[in-house]
Amino acid sequence: MQDQNSLVEYGSRRVIITITAVVCALLEIIDTTIVNVAISDMRGSLGATLNEVSWVITAYAIANVIIVPMTSWLAQQFGRTNYFAASIILFTVSSFLCGNASSINELILFRFLQGLGGGALLVTSQTIITEIFPVEKRGMAQAIYMLGVIVGPTLGPPVGGYIIEHYAWPYIFYINIPVGILATLLTIRYVKSPKYADKRKPSEVDWLGIGLLALAVGCLQYILEKGQEEDWFSNSTIVVLAVLAVLGFFFFIWRELTFKYPIVELRVLKNSNLRIGVILSFIMGFGLYGSTFVIPVYTQSLLGWNAQQTGMLMVPSALMIAFMMPIIGQLIQKGVSQKLLITGGFIIFFIFCMGCYYIITPSTGGENFFWVLMIRGVGLGFLAVPVSVMSLSTLKGQQIGQGAAFSGMMRQLGGSFGVAMISTFISRQNMVHRSTLVSKLDMYNPDVQQRVEQLKASFIAKGQPVNIAEGSAYKLLDGTIGVQSTVLSYMDVFLYVGVMFLLCVPIVIFFVKRSKNKVSMAEAAH
Incomplete structure (x- = not known):
């Protein structure tokens, strides 16, 4: 295996590789939310029902969650540079095919392929950025990466709203093409690949593990995306898929713990910091995607805003996150306790939720949201980088890639759980409050x-x-x-999400162990 230090870059090469990786991660994340504002246009253009066109979102999410845990292993099999470049090409070509789709079934298929390419970009970008920085600067490296991950979901709606307002829905996919071509060329030219000593022969590949993982997370993601729409467990399809998901996860765990060459190394979860980090990543995803979902729904359904107005409301929060990231990265590099920063982040996000709880009325305007959304930006800034660094801080070598994959998958799943549970909760609380x-x-x-x-x-x-x-x-x-x-239902959402974040504080205080090093994020994903 290649010496980690030989992957560290300096000067313009580091800048070029960092920009390439961040842009790829940003493209992937933006594409998870950019189509949300184009649903009605797609319906009209392709003659699809709302149920059919919602699969455009679902297919991408399912592909994302399936591929993320396998990225570390796939990078070993095919080489980091080859795998990253191939993922960008798949994402770019699929974007072109999505824009040219002539039927809803074609668009769903191409979105699934786009999700396979995009999910791979997410974790591989994190690994590349981590490796090109010296160990003592990896807190800043994580800040740069998390900037794309956290800002991306917020940028999707305003970018999509602008494109829909001034052009047509295929252009939300076409904008990926020039960026993807440039990123591919830069990857081939600049990104180094570690020398892996442990490639598998076809007979040693965990094909059954791959199949069980795809089955389990695919079924789970479908349930989360479609549960509310299909009335949860009163629908026979949801019941069957829930049984398949449980059995799939059970046999997947058994397979990975007994097979000589597992596709996902579950034993890495023995590390207590990673276990806590995975839980916190899930909750952070819940809050990030949940708040990105609930505020636009509120402004559009109750205040009558269009997609572009709603998207622009979220921009100050995204800018605040961008402002906070390098500051938090510097604090981590100087040895400020990650535990302290994470605790502060959960408390600040709780304050954001309580602020929304108190300001929401049938006539709440955009100016009322400004300061609470700025608080949201500060809270996510305090959480994103420290949670990521803390999760990986006591891992070494090959374990870091597996840890990054687990964290990425749980953040995505947390977002899916957040959106599914919040939409269900709002509709049910709405009936309760109406009855009262x-x-x-x-x-x-x-x-x-x-x-x-x-x-x-x-x-x-x-x-x-x-x-x-x-x-x-x-x-x-x-x-x-x-x-x-409806207003009372939204108030309940913010109250309960806020309490959930506040309950994380004692978990962080009592269970997170401090690493002996400032940022001990040694050799990433090999």
């Missing part, structure tokens, strides 16, 4: 009768007949109840 509000609306109450008469009078003044005006008054009252119950 209606039960308190006694039509014999003089105040209620007075309100109905006021509304009725206003409709009569606008020229409506008396009998129609009364119906309009009751309809408006019902609409007001609907808005109030």
Whole structure:
């Protein structure tokens, strides 16, 4: 195996490789959320139902989660440079095919292929950036990488909204093509590949492990993406897939612990910091993707904003994260406790959630969200890099690649869980609050009768007949109840997510072990 120090780069080469890797990671992450704002345009263009077109998002997410745990092993099999370049090519070609798709089935297939290429970019980019920096500067390396990972989901909606507003939906895929071509050429020219001593013969490859992993995470991702839409376990497909996911994970774990050459080295989870880091990555993904989902839904459904307005609302938060990243990287390099930074991050994110809880009303405007979203940016800045560094800080050599893959997969799964659980929670809480509000609306109450008469009078003044005006008054009252119950549901979301983040603080304080080195992120993913 190649000496780690021979992979360290300096000067312009390091800058070029870093930019290439960050841009690739950013492209992959942006593409997870950029299509969200193009759903209605795709439906009209391809003649698809909402259920069919939502598979454009689901197929990409499933492919992502399947490929991420295998990236370390695939890089060993084919060489880092070859694998990274091939992944960029697959992502770029698939982007072109997505833009040219003439049917919804073609688009879903090409999005799945794009997800396979994109998921590989995520972890491989992290490994490359880690390796080209000297050990003492790897806190900064992680800050640079996490900048793309955390800012990406926030940039997707405004970029997608702008393109849809001024061009057409295929261009959300076409913009990847020139960047992908340039990234491929730079990768082939500049990125070094470690010399791997442990390639597997075809007979030694864990084909069964690959199949079981694909089955388990594919079924789980489908359940998370489609559960609310299909009414969860009252749907026979969801039940069957849930059984397959449980059996798939059970036999996958058994296979990986007994096979001589496992596709995913589960034993690396014996490391306590990585175990805690994987849990914290899951929760961080839950908060990152959940808040990126819930605020746009709120502004579009209740405030009537378009996709571009909603996207621009999230930009200050993204800029704050970008501002925080190098500062946090410097603090880690100077030896500031990762445990302290992570604790601060969870508390700050809790403050963000409580801020949203208190400001949300049926008339909350964009200016009300500005400062709470800035707090969100600070909180994620404090969490992203320290959690990533802490997870890998007590691992060595080949273990780091496996650890990075686990963290990446759990962050993605946390996001999927977050979006699925929040959408389900909102719809169910909505019914609960509506029922409660209606039960308190006694039509014999003089105040209620007075309100109905006021509304009725206003409709009569606008020229409506008396009998129609009364119906309009009751309809408006019902609409007001609907808005109030929806607002209360969103308040509940922020309250419970905030409490979940606050409960992570004692986990960090009592279970995270401090590494003896400042940043002991030795030889990455070999």
